[in-house]
Amino acid sequence: MTDDVQNRSMVQDTLAAAPPEASYAALYRDELLERVLPFWLKHSKDEQHGGYYTCLLRDGRVFDTDKFMWLQGREVWCFSYMYNNVAPREEWLQMALHGAAFMEKYGRDAAGNWYFSLTADGRPLTQPYNIFSDCFAAMAFAALDKAAPDDRYKEIAVSTFKNILQRKDNWKGVYSKAYAGTRPLKGFSLPMILCNLSLELEHLLGAQQVNELIPAVIHEVMEVFYQPAHGLIVENVYADGRFSDSFDGRLLNPGHAIEAMWFIMDLGQRLQDKALVRKACDIMLHTLEYGWDKEQGGIFYFMDLLGHPPQQLEWDQKLWWVHVEALVALSKGYALTGDERCRQWFETVHRYTWQHFRDEQHGEWFGYLNRKGEVLLQLKGGKWKGCFHVPRALYQVWKTWEQLSQ
Amino acid sequence: MTDDVQNRSMVQDTLAAAPPEASYAALYRDELLERVLPFWLKHSKDEQHGGYYTCLLRDGRVFDTDKFMWLQGREVWCFSYMYNNVAPREEWLQMALHGAAFMEKYGRDAAGNWYFSLTADGRPLTQPYNIFSDCFAAMAFAALDKAAPDDRYKEIAVSTFKNILQRKDNWKGVYSKAYAGTRPLKGFSLPMILCNLSLELEHLLGAQQVNELIPAVIHEVMEVFYQPAHGLIVENVYADGRFSDSFDGRLLNPGHAIEAMWFIMDLGQRLQDKALVRKACDIMLHTLEYGWDKEQGGIFYFMDLLGHPPQQLEWDQKLWWVHVEALVALSKGYALTGDERCRQWFETVHRYTWQHFRDEQHGEWFGYLNRKGEVLLQLKGGKWKGCFHVPRALYQVWKTWEQLSQ
Numbered sequence: 001m002t003d004d005v006q007n008r009s010m011v012q013d014t015l016a017a018a019p020p021e022a023s024y025a026a027l028y029r030d031e032l033l034e035r036v037l038p039f040w041l042k043h044s045k046d047e048q049h050g051g052y053y054t055c056l057l058r059d060g061r062v063f064d065t066d067k068f069m070w071l072q073g074r075e076v077w078c079f080s081y082m083y084n085n086v087a088p089r090e091e092w093l094q095m096a097l098h099g100a101a102f103m104e105k106y107g108r109d110a111a112g113n114w115y116f117s118l119t120a121d122g123r124p125l126t127q128p129y130n131i132f133s134d135c136f137a138a139m140a141f142a143a144l145d146k147a148a149p150d151d152r153y154k155e156i157a158v159s160t161f162k163n164i165l166q167r168k169d170n171w172k173g174v175y176s177k178a179y180a181g182t183r184p185l186k187g188f189s190l191p192m193i194l195c196n197l198s199l200e201l202e203h204l205l206g207a208q209q210v211n212e213l214i215p216a217v218i219h220e221v222m223e224v225f226y227q228p229a230h231g232l233i234v235e236n237v238y239a240d241g242r243f244s245d246s247f248d249g250r251l252l253n254p255g256h257a258i259e260a261m262w263f264i265m266d267l268g269q270r271l272q273d274k275a276l277v278r279k280a281c282d283i284m285l286h287t288l289e290y291g292w293d294k295e296q297g298g299i300f301y302f303m304d305l306l307g308h309p310p311q312q313l314e315w316d317q318k319l320w321w322v323h324v325e326a327l328v329a330l331s332k333g334y335a336l337t338g339d340e341r342c343r344q345w346f347e348t349v350h351r352y353t354w355q356h357f358r359d360e361q362h363g364e365w366f367g368y369l370n371r372k373g374e375v376l377l378q379l380k381g382g383k384w385k386g387c388f389h390v391p392r393a394l395y396q397v398w399k400t401w402e403q404l405s406q
Numbered sequence: 407m408t409d410d411v412q413n414r415s416m417v418q419d420t421l422a423a424a425p426p427e428a429s430y431a432a433l434y435r436d437e438l439l440e441r442v443l444p445f446w447l448k449h450s451k452d453e454q455h456g457g458y459y460t461c462l463l464r465d466g467r468v469f470d471t472d473k474f475m476w477l478q479g480r481e482v483w484c485f486s487y488m489y490n491n492v493a494p495r496e497e498w499l500q501m502a503l504h505g506a507a508f509m510e511k512y513g514r515d516a517a518g519n520w521y522f523s524l525t526a527d528g529r530p531l532t533q534p535y536n537i538f539s540d541c542f543a544a545m546a547f548a549a550l551d552k553a554a555p556d557d558r559y560k561e562i563a564v565s566t567f568k569n570i571l572q573r574k575d576n577w578k579g580v581y582s583k584a585y586a587g588t589r590p591l592k593g594f595s596l597p598m599i600l601c602n603l604s605l606e607l608e609h610l611l612g613a614q615q616v617n618e619l620i621p622a623v624i625h626e627v628m629e630v631f632y633q634p635a636h637g638l639i640v641e642n643v644y645a646d647g648r649f650s651d652s653f654d655g656r657l658l659n660p661g662h663a664i665e666a667m668w669f670i671m672d673l674g675q676r677l678q679d680k681a682l683v684r685k686a687c688d689i690m691l692h693t694l695e696y697g698w699d700k701e702q703g704g705i706f707y708f709m710d711l712l713g714h715p716p717q718q719l720e721w722d723q724k725l726w727w728v729h730v731e732a733l734v735a736l737s738k739g740y741a742l743t744g745d746e747r748c749r750q751w752f753e754t755v756h757r758y759t760w761q762h763f764r765d766e767q768h769g770e771w772f773g774y775l776n777r778k779g780e781v782l783l784q785l786k787g788g789k790w791k792g793c794f795h796v797p798r799a800l801y802q803v804w805k806t807w808e809q810l811s812q
Contacts, residue, residue, distance in 0.1 A: 062712040116583070124585040175583060177522065179530040222801060247470060247789065308469040309783040313720035313774060316782065368457065368719060376722065377715040383653065 003204025022404035024350075025398050031358075032394035037082065039380065040075065040387040041361035047123045052298060054381040059362045060119055063379070065120035069107055071386030073114075073136030076100045078387050080143035085395070093147055097256030100144050103137060104156065113164055114346040129175035134164050135193050142201045159196070166193075185248055188256065191220035195263040199270065214267060221260055222279065227305065231286045233257040234305055247311045252303040255322025258284050259340050260394075262329040282332040285341055288326060288349075297352050299323060318369040319336050319375060320385065323353045324393035331400035365390050417530040427811035430466055430756075431804050437764075443488065445769035445786065446481065446793040447501060457508030460792040464784045465768045471526035475513055477792030479520075479542030482506045484791065484793050486549035491801070499553055504552050508545060510562065518569055535581035541599050548607045560771035564610050567603070574600075590645040591654055596625035601669040605676065620673060627666055628685065633711065637665040637692045640711055653717045658709040660697025661728025664690050668735040668802075671742055687739040689706045694732060694755075702777050703758050705729060723782060724793065729759045730799035737806035749768050771796050 043060030044052040046067075054071040055064035060185035079096035083089060106122030107114050113128035128134075141157035144150075168190055178185075194217045203212045224241045225233045235251040238244050239278070266275035289298045293338045298318035302310045326349050334342035356373040357365040359380070367385040368376040379385070449466030450458040452473075460477040461470035486654070489495060512528030519534035521542045532693050536541075547563035550556075573579070574596055584591075589675040600623045601790040604616045630647045631639045634806035641657040644650050667690035674683035698707045704724035708716045732755050740748035763771040763785070773791040 047703040058713075066652065115585070119588060123588045123589050127583050127585055129583045175580060177533050179521070179533055180527060182529045182531050246472065270606045309463075309513060309788065311789055313723060315781070316776075317719060370722075376719070379715040382715065383717055 021401050024128060025402040025405055028394045028401065029399035032391055033086075036365070036391050036394060037387075039080075040078075040391075041091065044075065044387060045095065045098060045118065046102075049102070050098060050105070050122070050358045051118075051120075051122070052099050053120075054386040055361065055383070056364075056379065056381040058359065058380060059114065059368075060364075060376045060380065064381075064382075067102075067118045067120060067122075067385055068127060068386075069103070069114050069116060069118070069131075069133040070136050070384070071381070071388070072078040072099055072103050072107070073133065074386050076103065076140035076241040077143045078391050080140070080147045080377075082395070083147045084143065085355070088147075096140075096144050096147060100140065100153070103140065103372045104152070111322045112159060113313065114160070127175070129172065129249050131164060131167055131171040131190065132193065132391040134160050134167075135190075135197055138164065139197060142204055144205065149397035153369070154204055157201060159202055161205070164197075183234045183246065185244060186239050188207065188225045188260070189223070190349075191217045191225070192256070192260040192263065195221060195260065195267055199266060214271070218264065218276070221264060222276070222283075226283065230305060231283065232290060232305065233260065233283065233287070245306070250305045250308060251310065251312075252291070253301070253302065253303055254287050255301070255319065255325055257287045257334075258291075258299075258322070259325035262325070262332050265329070266390070267333045268335065277327045277336050279338050281339060281342065282341055284329045284333055285339070288330075288345060293318075293371065296373060298356070298371075298373055299326060299349075308356060313386065317370065318356070318373060320357050320365050321389040322365045323349060323357060324389050327353060327402075328396040335400050335404055340341070424556060427807045428634075428654075431811055434661050434800045434804035436798055438804060439492075439533075440796050441769040442771070442800060443485075443498075443793075446797075447497065450481065450787070450793060451501065451504060452508075454528065455508070456511070457524075457526075457528070458505050458793070459526075460787040461789070462770075462785065463774075464765065464786060466786065469785070470788075472531060473524045473526060473528075473790075474789055475509070475520050475522060475524070476536075476542050476790070476796070477787070478505055478509050479515070479539065479546040480792050482509065482546035483542065484797050485635075486546070486553045488550065488690065488801070489553045490799070493698065494553075496650055501547075502550050502553060503782040504800045506546065506559070509546065509721035510558070513543065518565060520566070523760055530781075531532035533581070535578065537570060537573055537577040537596065538653075540566050540573075541603055544570065545603060545606050545682055545773060552609065563607060567607055567611070570600075570603075575672065577755070589650060589652065591642040591650060592625070594631045594639065594641045594666070598662065598666040601627060601673055602734075605672060615633075622676070624670065624673060626681070627670060628682070628689075632689065636711060637689065638696060638711065639666065639689065639693070649777045651712070656711045656714065657716065657718075658697070658711055659707070660693050660705055660709065661707070661725065661731055662720040663693045664697075664705075664728070664735045667693070668731070668738050671735070671738045675730040675742065682786045683742050687743050687745060687748065690735045690739055691745070691751065699724075699777065702779060704762070704775070704777075705732060722777040724762070724777065724779060726763050726771050727795040729755060730771075730795050733759060734799045734806075736803040737803045741806050741810055758799060 009311055016131060034088055039060060043056050044054060046053050051072055052075050053062045053065060053069050055062060057063050076096050076099040079092045083092040106118055109128055114133035115124045116126035116129050116130050118125055138157050141153045143236040145153035198210045198213050225237055229235055232252055232315060235253050236248040243249060261280040265282040266278050268280060278304060299322050301317050301319050302315040304310045304314040328341045330346040330349060334346060356369055361364055364380040366375050370376045430473060445466060449462050452459050457473050457478055458481050459468045459471060461468060463469050482502050482505040484676050489498040489684050492728050511522055515534055520539035521530045521534050522539055524531055544566040547559045551559035551563060577789035604619050605796050608616045631643055633640055638658055640661050642654040649655060667686040670686040675688060684740050699706055705728050706721060708718040708721040710716045734751040738749045739745060740752060743759045760777055765772055770786040772781050776782045
């Protein structure tokens with residue numbers, strides 16, 4: 001616990017003087033370049049079989065060797081993205097290529113669907129039941145193709161993207177446990193990711209295809225899943241858009257909605273649609289106010305739109321991705337609208353996040369806190385946490401505040 | 407919070423004088439008859455569509471109307487069992503018949519598999535992907551057939567049981583996401599439940615069939631899933647019995663193992679096998695010592711055999727069923743072996759359980775506490791908690807201490 005106390009007091013010193021724009025930029029840049037990317041470079045590379053280990057203890061030691069395709073794809077994307085956007089460092093490119101080779105060799109079934117998980121040496125463990133493996137694979141190869149252009153990478157990214165579009169209305173396929181027809185629900189995750197994915201693949205798909213795709217996904221996110229009476233986005237609605245008064249239909253995931261709002265702000269910027277940016281910023285702020293734990297601080301993981309007990313036992317936990325995505329959304333909201341509420345909330349979430357998730361001693365951030373903000377799992381990566389949300393958010397916040405300081 | 411404080415102080419008064427055997431018996435009997443069964447009788451009956459509501463708030467108000475077949479079957483079983491074993495009260499029989507009529511009419515698909523869930527009015531919502539729906543349906547109709555003998559009930563119980571045995575080695579069937587062959591694991595749940603289910607159905611199956619079935623399930627539980635090097639039972643092993651160093655293979659569920667040990671003690675009594683009872687008692691005590699939270703009290707929900715971070719975010723929560731099953735196992739262990747450790751542990755778990763789970767104000771018990779023992783969800787029933795563990799345990803503890811006091 002001494003480490004934690006020391007960690008917190010150091011961060012608190014940094015925070016004592018509310019830093020101006022340029023200080024935020026430097027803080028987030030240094031954390032990314034000196035403490036987060038080095039952690040993954042040092043600990044996650046599987047030199048023997050290729051690919052990445054992601055189940056890493058606090059100090060980086062591997063505790064499980066399974067390879068989850070979400071996280072393989074996300075790490076390839078991350079190092080490619082940093083190579084493309086921060087600096088063309090050879091070690092970043094080599095790290096991306098290392099993961100991509102493993103994915104290309106072992107990642108797909110005969111029909112081109114991406115498995116959910118593999119053994120360390122690449123044998124399939126879990127069937128391609130989850131289309132988000134495909135989403136992150138498409139993102140990975142699209143970003144890698146920018147870093148090291150190759151027709152094979154282009155082909156993998158584009159064919160995977162086409163496959164996602166084909167499967168999107170019934171992506172669970174044979175793995176769905178729902179009895180067809182009784183309560184036909186659709187989920188928020190896929191349209192929300194397509195907002196981001198279409199921009200990530202624009203250099204391969206072409207502006208025209210992206211332009212055709214965008215209005216439908218914006219409509220889904222901002223009009224179908226958004227519940228105007230509450231000002232909140234639900235995770236599931238009936239296929240025809242109606243609200244479903246059921247566990248799934250009442251489910252709120254504030255972090256998910258907040259993350260989606262910065263995807264929408266990015267689309268709003270691309271379309272030069274100020275009203276869309278404004279609306280996304282307002283929904284983001286309202287979701288944050290609603291999802292913020294007024295007693296203990298931090299953002300709840302799950303809630304129920306009608307205030308009933310949620311099904312998810314982990315509902316009151318504080319997760320890293322929720323908080324770092326909020327930092328991105330608030331930075332972008334502030335930069336694009338100048339709304340002072342974004343700046344104030346940014347300071348609140350920044351303080352909570354750096355105090356509770358950051359690990360001064362070993363680099364990378366903790367992922368899972370209990371409601372009080374105490375570390376729940378002593379891991380830096382696992383089945384769902386890898387090299388993705390923390391570095392992406394640090395980059396986005398760094399660049400946004402850098403721009404604000406100019 | 408005033409209610410909680412009052413509740414705790416009243417229970418603490420009761421606990422101040424460590425009660426002798428007869429007092430424990432009276433305490434558990436009164437709780438069952440005056441505070442728990444009345445809660446379900448009053449709040450869970452769906453007069454409009456038949457069957458039971460199980461998603462009930464602290465005061466019994468319905469917050470969701472879906473019907474989960476596990477819980478429909480368990481409630482039919484519970485009221486039938488109380489009718490058969492406590493007293494032939496007409497309202498208990500009527501309550502059991504009420505749920506059974508709904509189950510019989512809507513519960514199964516054309517092949518006789520039990521759906522996982524239905525809408526309030528009986529339309530199938532979730533496919534029969536989960537064989538435990540079938541287990542609790544077989545238990546329900548077997549117990550009801552004792553209360554109100556009927557060839558239809560016999561037929562449903564026996565055909566469901568046969569179907570379970572046919573499906574048992576690949577019960578997930580088309581709903582399995584595992585890639586066949588890479589890591590063929592089998593789970594502890596089914597052999598563990600078959601220990602109990604075979605005794606529940608003995609009057610229908612006959613002693614001979616039960617005698618044929620028992621040795622295999624005892625072997626599975628006590629020799630295959632039990633890891634002698636650690637003295638603990640894991641939730642999953644390779645099909646050939648080997649330990650698997652993976653998230654699933656390392657998973658411990660202390661409450662599950664403790665519950666299984668009283669099923670084994672029941673089988674040991676039936677077989678008059680004192681060594682088996684002794685071994686089950688020892689494993690139970692060791693699991694409890696291992697799973698007990700030395701800092702905050704209570705029994706952890708999930709752990710990892712090798713001490714790694716578990717995958718389950720709810721790992722440190724304190725669940726009602728874990729604690730009440732431990733009370734049953736400790737009572738039976740004490741009654742059958744006289745081991746003083748059982749008595750001491752019973753007092754410790756009794757004190758924790760009555761202080762934290764019991765609700766003086768509205769009857770029935772809370773289900774989900776955080777690590778510190780604070781109520782996490784203000785519900786008395788939901789998707790997984792119904793009229794089952796609390797009344798069954800109260801009955802078992804009552805009867806065991808009653809016997810000890812004679």
